[in-house]
Amino acid sequence: MLSYKERFKYFLKERNLKYTPERKEIIEAIVKLQKHFDAEDIYKQLRKQKSNVSLATIYRTIPLLIDSGLIIETLHCRDKVLYERIYNKKHHDHLVCINCGKIIEFYNGEVEKLQDEICRKYQFVATEHRLGIKGYCKECQDKLNIKNNNSKEKNKRDIKHDS
Numbered sequence: 001m002l003s004y005k006e007r008f009k010y011f012l013k014e015r016n017l018k019y020t021p022e023r024k025e026i027i028e029a030i031v032k033l034q035k036h037f038d039a040e041d042i043y044k045q046l047r048k049q050k051s052n053v054s055l056a057t058i059y060r061t062i063p064l065l066i067d068s069g070l071i072i073e074t075l076h077c078r079d080k081v082l083y084e085r086i087y088n089k090k091h092h093d094h095l096v097c098i099n100c101g102k103i104i105e106f107y108n109g110e111v112e113k114l115q116d117e118i119c120r121k122y123q124f125v126a127t128e129h130r131l132g133i134k135g136y137c138k139e140c141q142d143k144l145n146i147k148n149n150n151s152k153e154k155n156k157r158d159i160k161h162d163s
């Protein structure tokens with residue numbers, strides 16, 4: 001198994017692209033970041049590394065990182081696009097709190113199996129899947145006084161903000 005740096009270098013070579021100092025610094029930042037991160041987090045990490053890579057360069061490099069199979073766009077939450085490293089990582093799905101931004105990761109064999117069955121039924125070959133459930137975490141339910149009834153009537157649920 002190649003390291004993130006080696007994998008990225010190899011990918012760029014295959015595409016006849018240069019392993020520029022900027023690209024090197026970005027991949028070095030990526031491996032140091034927390035689990036789920038956005039472009040701003042990459043930028044902040046680069047500043048910590050005393051790198052001058054601009055946010056525009058980061059945005060231009062992200063598609064390359066995705067194409068190389070190193071990171072994936074995990075989810076959109078509160079106007080943010082979050083990414084995470086997937087190279088050499090186990091698959092998992094996410095629960096996202098739309099109030100505080102907390103992300104809970106889970107893996108459920110039954111869910112995975114069910115998805116395989118659905119693909120089989122439609123003679124579909126899956127290359128990836130992403131399951132993201134948005135809602136409110138336990139703490140935010142209490143804070144916002146949201147009843148956890150998990151009913152079909154969730155659209156009618158009234159959310160009371162206490163102020």
Ligand SMILES: [Zn+2]
Nearest residue numbers: 097100137140
């Ligand atoms: Zn929350």
Ligand SMILES: [Zn+2]
Nearest residue numbers: 074084092105
């Ligand atoms: Zn994750």
